[in-house]
Amino acid sequence: MPVDLLSRLVRHGREIPDREAVVFVRHGASGPLEEPLTYGELDRRARALACWLRERCAVGDRVMLLYGTGLDFVSVLAGCMYAGVVAIPAPQPSTQRGHSTRSDGIVRDAEVSLVLTDSENHDTALGLLAHAGLDDIPCVATDRLGLPDAPSDWQAEPPADERPVIVQYTSGSTSDPKGVLVTWGSLNHNLGLTSRAFGVDAGHRTLSWLPQHHDMGLMGMLLTPLCQGATAYLMSPMDFLRRPHVWLRLVGLKRINTIVAPNFAYDLCTRRVTDAQLTGLDFGSLVSAGNGAEPVSADTMRRFAERFAPAGFRLDHFSPCYGMAETTLIVSGTLPGEAPVLTSVDTDALAAKEFRPVAPGTAGTWLVSSGRVHDLELRIVDPDTLATRPDGRAGEIWVRGASVAAGYWRREEVTERIFRASTVEGERGFLRTGDIGVLHDGRLYVTGRLKDLLIVNGRNLHPHDIERELVSLHDGFRGLSGSACSVPAAGAGAPGSASEGEQIVVMQEIRRAPADPDELAALSARLRGDLSARVGVRIANLVLLRPGQVRKTTSGKVQRSLMRELFIDGGLEAVFEDLDTAAAGRYRSEATPV
Template sequence: MHTVLDWIDHAADDRGIHFSDSVTGWSFVSHSTLAGEAHRVAALLHAHGAQPGDVVSLLVNEVRDFAPAFLGTMLAGLTPAPIASPLTFQGNDRYTEHVTDVLKVAEPALVLSDASLAEIAEKTSAQLGGGNVILLEESAGLSVGDSARRTPAELGLLQFTSGSSGSPKGVRVSRDNLAANVRSIHEWLGTTAADSCSSWLPLYHDMGLIGTFLGSLTARIDLWLMSPLDFVRNPLRWLEAHGRHGATMTTAPNFGYGYTAKRVRPQDLEGMDFSHWRVAMNGAERIDPRAAAAFAALLAPHGFRTTAFAPCYGLAEATLAVSGVTPGSGARTVRLEGGLHTGRPVVPTGRGELGTVHPDGGASWLTSCGPAVPGAAVDIVDEDGAVLPEGHFGEIRVRGTSVAGGYRSRVPDASSNFTDNGLRTGDAGFLLEGELFVVGRVGDSIKVRGRKVHAEDLETGLTAVDGIPSGRCAVALGTTGEAHHVVAVVEAGDSGWLDGALAVIRAATDDTVRVTVVRAARGGIPRTSSGKPRRRLLWRRFQDGAALGEVVHGTAPAAPVTG
């Protein structure tokens, strides 16, 4: 495979994408049909004066329309820059602000939009004096011709990060990065022509775009594709892709497995067979063994095996995949003794396997994300960048053919550093017997009596408290002067959980840490386009004295906090 478009020259009629359809269930579009649509989009872009290497921002809401829009942009020799859909934004104003921020960085020659988002595209592009807005629907009447195709742009993709650590940044992913990472994924998973894949992840996000969409196209296998909203409304449909239609692989964040286990009833699975489901990737956020155990227990009577779980680690700055558990081998979990100290060894006191029930439910356990995928190398480094021995805690550094060429950004961010020695990810973790364990973000932590306390650890502990819904809490950590702060925001209707929440926080810190607990309405936690809590924004709002909700413990600053 030289590029991720090689498949298009031999696009099949009997392989393709099954798009989720609320009317008929699934609507099949063959690879050959998709290739024809992509050619028409390429012709449309050229008709509007696109030049080789131009950036084209994609503002397309529907999954069915995004597929040809993205492929047509690449086919035209242009660089696609996908923009998140409005789904995860609370209100039109916030979404318009996000689109404006992305367009400022992308500086596109053209904006390709569907009719539903055309007004926002026109408004934001005009404000910035940017590229012309083209309606995707105009491509329908164009003829398909080889003249529409160009050599793929050297900059294969401008992938915007979700913005969890600040303003969105465009990662410059080359066409060679894309091809190398997709090859790595296929080799890691052992993908064959007998496989087929399912996904409900958004295509503007690297995990859905590269891991499943481009992955299935380049492997020339079927993809059962839902929108995130379709999944939230009916997670059973996702399971049907495997239990009734034979899909063998999927990828989802931890949330997806836990949500499905809560929403789907055992009787809903009658007649389904999951014995051929061989890969269930789990990534993009902290893995909670409780969610995996509940999911496995639900599906096990119908043939699902826990060895299908394949936790993985990746980031846009490395195109996507960095490490992953080998399918079929089982994913290890460990419990550690004491706190984590940068540069010092970790001490495992318990071992388990993902998908099984753990002592204490699994809240205090970490899950292996496997060894590095082919073409990648992972080190753990200290604060000065020196490589640490295996089993020591520090920052994750990545090297290899998939590491991108840096950012296209107006706001430099030191949390992810592209250096001559590799990519310093800003994520904390350790290697154990050659496998990577991810703890959390380096910046989302405080040091208490010499050991690191991570926001993700506290969030995992809080979701084990009765009355706190899964995924409905966020923790911001920070320091003012010599005082450390823990600010916990919980979206819940009452405060019956407060004592349990304080016990979790105090067990991980000490009496010197100032704790503020806030009860917020649903939707009160600011989130990124991929649904992750924006912890640094929470911290800034706390410092500025902004109302986060009802303070049920501690005090919120009445005036900006300085330090």
């Protein structure tokens, strides 16, 4: 039956009031500490807050939510929906530079009428507003309100398909954020797709550590189970990063059916979970392990499945998927019970935008299918000619359908270009995703980002392929992050220079770097040579960084544009730099250890 989130939340509060809607799990010294919220309590709290909001806001006003992971956020978000105001989830207030810059940009752009937070974050939120010059905006700690219950005859604001319900700010930008206008129509449609993709129903239990302001954490792992009357278990991102085994242990302890995370999380677990911790794991209840939000690695999936096989995990538990905030969340997925499809393709052909599977035993590049597209239209389009490409040929992924959001808040020109694109054949109303992909046997393979594509010596190279190859070349890179980009080369067109006037820069975190500068220089020279041989083009520049220096979004995506800017502007604190002579003269005073 068609999904209507608001009506379902009201009905759940009436029909299954004692069922746990959300359980927040904190990691304590003696084990997990649970804080439950039932559907009856959620409905009661949402009604009380909605009554309070209606006295202060008009339908359609924007309200910013500044909370950490927890139950307060869940109740306040539902209250905004009941009141008919537009919720703007944002990162938890922080004094850290990257976080404050992002929140600053959101609060300036959103034109909010009210900021809601909790007492723990209230002072920091006030500081954020003052820094943005917006200290005239009311900022309220909702846990201090002590609201009375709503009158028994109180009714939630009826939703309209075209009315925005959430402004979802994209995670890749800091100073120039874009707010995606998620309408009731696009939200309800996508919750139906996500429920199907992960097999979520009323008896389901999901588990997530993803930030609640991020599209996968919000739409996929909070609103989807709430829509179905399931139970969502939540834990904080920091608890996961500090103790990844706790995430996996809760699967067995709470008989979890669905987990979803970016690829890096599965890689982290493979490396960090000890043999002793492995003995306490149990994946017997698991139905689906979603893998999305960044390029999905066949190697990561295989190693995770092998590592956790003794606990009952199988490769076919993985459900690779693809989506983005602009489509509310999911576009394609691998349904529960379907084995993920891994295909080895000809590397040179892929660089020429052709998907050509190779015979077993033949060297190639392994790609993971993000599954099939259901109830949405998808085209693969040449980004230059706007012509639709046939199956087996790579191009930009375009999407059309009811899950696509209404556009970007206050950005009509960008909305027109991105959300209302037309193919040269005359098909209109498509979203340009900016991602590169290919269709093969009815399945979607995502191969990279259009804006990240590197074109060197006539070859199309994806940064994550270069980054993946480098990590395999040295034990000190294992589990750490890298970022590849291209920069203008001095003397373009001169003998030995990269075509298109570009040369490659690879920035890589390293653990326990040699202290001797001569050893570092020799290591770097070897790595550049080996990497150049593997990817088939000259790697001109290598920058080694301390762990944690590669900038990422909240979902773990490498911010390659920002890393490129930092390299060009000299904003990186490098352990060692091995730069091409032209790059050293253009971007650095000298290529020496730092």
